[in-house]
Every structure is written in C-alpha cells, then in structure tokens.
Amino acid sequence: MSTWNLDPAHSVVEFKVKHMMISNVKGTFGKAAGVLDYDEAAPAAASIEATVDVTSIATGDAQRDAHLKGPDFFDVEKFPAMAFKSFKVVPADGTVEGELTIKGVTKTVAFEVEGPTAPGKDPWGNTRVAVEATTKISRKEFGLTWNAALETGGVLVGDDVTITIDAQFVKQA
Numbered sequence: 001m002s003t004w005n006l007d008p009a010h011s012v013v014e015f016k017v018k019h020m021m022i023s024n025v026k027g028t029f030g031k032a033a034g035v036l037d038y039d040e041a042a043p044a045a046a047s048i049e050a051t052v053d054v055t056s057i058a059t060g061d062a063q064r065d066a067h068l069k070g071p072d073f074f075d076v077e078k079f080p081a082m083a084f085k086s087f088k089v090v091p092a093d094g095t096v097e098g099e100l101t102i103k104g105v106t107k108t109v110a111f112e113v114e115g116p117t118a119p120g121k122d123p124w125g126n127t128r129v130a131v132e133a134t135t136k137i138s139r140k141e142f143g144l145t146w147n148a149a150l151e152t153g154g155v156l157v158g159d160d161v162t163i164t165i166d167a168q169f170v171k172q173a
Helices: 062-069
Strands: 002-006 012-019 023-029 032-038 047-053 081-090 095-102 105-114 127-138 157-171
Touching: 023 062, 032 157, 095 127
Parallel strands: none
Antiparallel strands: 002 032, 002 157, 012 023, 012 157, 032 047, 047 081, 081 095, 095 105, 105 127, 127 157
C-alpha cells in the first residue's frame, strides 16, 4: 500500500445546483487536502480521506459567495470544512462509498470514479496519479435548507447538488 497526497495546485472541487429552476450555478472550493492509500495490485483495499475548506468557496459573485458562507448555507464560522472518508471501494463498477460531512451532518454517499490513471512521472521525479469523482447529494439532507419561492412557481435554489472532484495525487516516499 502506498500513500499519495492530494496536490491542491492541480486539483479542483466543483459543484453545480439549479438556479430558479432554469439553469445551473457552478462554483469551486479553492482549498482542499487529502490522502489516498492505494495499491495497484489491490485496488479494492484503497481508502481516501479528504477535507475541503468551505471558506474558499467561489462562484464568481462576491455577494453570493458571502451568502453561501453565512448561516443560511454553510455557516463557515461554525463549520469551516467539509470532509469525506471512504469505507468501500468497488473497482468493478468504479464506485467509492464513504461518509460525507457537511455543516456537522454526516451521510453515506457514493462517488462514481474514473481512474486512477496509470502512474506517471512529473519533470521533478514525482510519481502522480489522477482521478475524477462525481456524486449527487440533496443539500437539504446536510442542513443547507435556505430557499425562496418564485412568483412563477418553483424555488430559487434546487435541492440536488452535483459535486465533481478532479484530483491529482503525488506518491509519498
């Protein structure tokens, strides 16, 4: 089993959610850390732990970002990070199951995973692998319940949130 650290400079944590029931708003979390324990000969024995700094949220609109950081959504003063810890890896169907904690609420989620890629050497001699992982959650299940009704029917913010992680990991000596 080898230990691989997330390379935050070459990794992205993104989300998207319906806005006004007509289009998606996307955002990123700019700061993340994680550790992958992985053995190419035994991929089902792999495990991953990751944390995301929720204060690093960015949607391209400062007012919206401030609202998302506040008590109506993530309440970053009380809950500055979200975390994931795997408990099951199923290479045959490309899933990783684990516990996702957001705003103090922990739920079991399954990520659909592509990868890891074959290991490759970077120009500085480090060995790297990459994965792409996606899941869909109900934000309400994690206590992110704020919303506003629209005059035309429906709500301002959809419940389903798609989370996509493009992660690059560096093998540790």
